[in-house]
Amino acid sequence: MEGITLILLYVAIPSLFFSAIQKFLSWRKKSSSEAKFPGPKQFPVVGRVHDLPRFSLWLKFTEWAQEHGPIYYTHALDTHFVIVSDVKIAEELLVKRGHIYSGRPQIRALIKHKDGPAYSALMDRHDIWKAQRKWCHAAMAEAYKHHFYGHVEMEMKRFLGLMLMDPARFLDYTREYCGRVMSRLAWDDATQGRKNGESADTTLHCMSVSGPLVNTMTPLWQLPAFINPWYQFEIKREGEQRAWWLNNFRLAKDKYRRGELPNDTWAYRYFEQIKREQNNDNVDQPEDQEVFASCMIGFLNLVGVVTISGPSKFFLMAMALHPEWQKKAQDEIDRVCGDRMPTMADFADLPTVRACLKETVRWRSGVPLGVPHQCERDDEYRGVKIKKGTIILACEWAINRVPTMYPDGDNFRPERWLEAGWPTFQEPLSRYPNFREGHAMHTFGWGRRTCLGQNIVDDEMFVFGAASLWAFNSAQARNSRTGELIPIDTQATNSHVILEPLPFQLDFKPRSQERAQQILTNYHDVIGKLRL
Template structure:
């Protein structure tokens, strides 16, 4: 769909109107127009459209990113923003680095499962940060994938043919499935929250968790025993649970695309590895190395441009009647800033179809910024539309920045990522680099990649690094 929207933009211009099943859409393919509507007029364009296959997502408290701008949304967004910023100041207390050691070890043992391991890796980090239970990593990834399926246009047919949602309960498979799915997910989040609360009261919940931060805040406000109503516990468990869940696929997909990009672009893989070797030597890269590894950061940044994880953009909804360039925009109109098209405006991104990390490293490119010890990154500067617009900007920029850097640099430090060859013919196995699932947030379809340690010494080092932290990981 995103490629069709770009095709229409090339014909009709950077902003146009269309409709589907009676719903009005405005499609934007220009960064400045998106800023005008979704940032400068954010007080009018920051609603979320109804996703029919979900219950009550606009009123909360389950999914802050899908709520309308109401009290639940304001309170959850404020808390999550502060928690992310606080943890980023401490670079997430080394949790990412220790989980990367495990990630490299499992890839060394069974590299063919890199798709599943990448998602589990991201799930473990988020579950460990939420309530110190990395064992939830795999289930967290599966829950995220299922939730995304429910909220995507390509998901249940009721998301496009909404009258079907109103079929009586006894004959309605979509409502029955969603009731069971949401009830299970809410119960899981609530149980994790209550277990974390018990651990906090016993004094054995680590301080480097968001749940610890939440409970400490309750005590600072005068609630020393952490007694809460069922409604307040539901609110808090959903806030922490969704923060946990949304950080899985939003990072797993880009990391899988990064593996793809490196295997397809050996020249850039080699440049990044040479930079890592020069700065880190036999030492695994950490967040402390961020300023010294601009090539690694450029390769990661270009991955998000080349294969956007949210190519349609996350939809906004017009909250009041408005007018733009003489055109009436009625309340309820859905606004899509098409990331796929915005990332391919040739004036901003020359040679847009090709993977060109040098656009962030060499003077003369429109996206070049100095100093290279700071830029490019995932927190500021050019290309931040990847994380959304205005009041709906993604709150996870800080963890994306740290997690993708440490994971990506660690992969290149430990492994060579090559095209897979047919064992019978020796020919490179071709695949569609644009093949993905059809969720609103994408992961690539499984693709072949040959992942091998860079040397026997590096393989032994990977295993030793994992052994050093194994006792502190819940595996």
């Protein structure tokens, strides 16, 4: 593979050469007296591309933040970055000046994603984006009012039953659980959950710095299509994904016409809207409108998997590595729930569970780089000019370790959310901490590009965390021959934009024989209602 990459790189040398000349001349013209943000030394043309790692890039950006301060500049080839690690600066740029800093940068390995309609979170702010975002916001808000119609709890009972029977597959089951909840809400087809998770993982790979080489060595994307393997792969991948979304959409439409589509699905909501707009019972539309709607629902479905699967896996890891907090949370659950599985009705009474969940997302963020914003026109901040096209990254990993807000930030400390005296403490504990409001909501992005999924993250992660602790004791796995603990690298991840930990091993055991029997009873209660 390395040989092929080198060959392709040399084929691309003409474009690299002309780009280098252009960048060098531009660099020569810059006035040395022009105000600049601090930052690492920049080399002509290449900037710092040579020492920007494709994996765990947030660690490098955090290292530079410690050296150069809460806002600094760097660039790599033709991409210019302003890196922010201070909440107030991020709010000033990405919230108060959201009309300037709410664009999305071009991801080389994706094709026309800024135009739409396939990826609403990656589009520029145009009419397609506005229409999709408005619709998704209303659909998500309505589902939250009903706490997602009980599907989170039903799928959790299935998950716990599978875990009891085959605990070694806990990582697969966790992602599938997230995929099934979203696929049921989208199309009334939870059986698509596994494929939904796999599709999400592949899509994230293609949009990440750690993914295709062209996302960092951008001139390679200019290779002709017939010798461009990244272009060929993306044409095939996106075509298959769109076809899958469209097929699910049309199957849901057929069920709607037969009166078989549940009214708690997002597809049902869309078809009802079409009937109202057309003032008749006809839900037929031109194909371009079907593609618009199927991508809108499909991408909402996809994002709901990746934003919850990674943090849920990290939560299981955190509980096994911190048995004292596992025990505290289990004692709280036992006092409140006894022999029954926790549900959203127990939310107010389980602050320790919520603190462990909130701390997990701070300690091992699912979006440690932050999602990039692009400057949509020239601007100036603190006397420094920021050119149109510059990428602003609010580095979540660094923000989550600012000592004044998060003392002992590298360590897992759920008490920071529970005890007065910590900067993050909020009352009443029947309400805080949560993923909908309060401190540390920057995990969900900024301003006009804030993620719409806080509510489902709050519900789904709470039920997942509380029910898992109710059902099982977890611990680090041991080597079957030596009996020694198998180490876990808590920072080993796939390095996607929204990431998951790399595979790790844990040992799960039901907390008692009676609890095991209750898990099985719950599992059999829902099997008849869930398609497997």
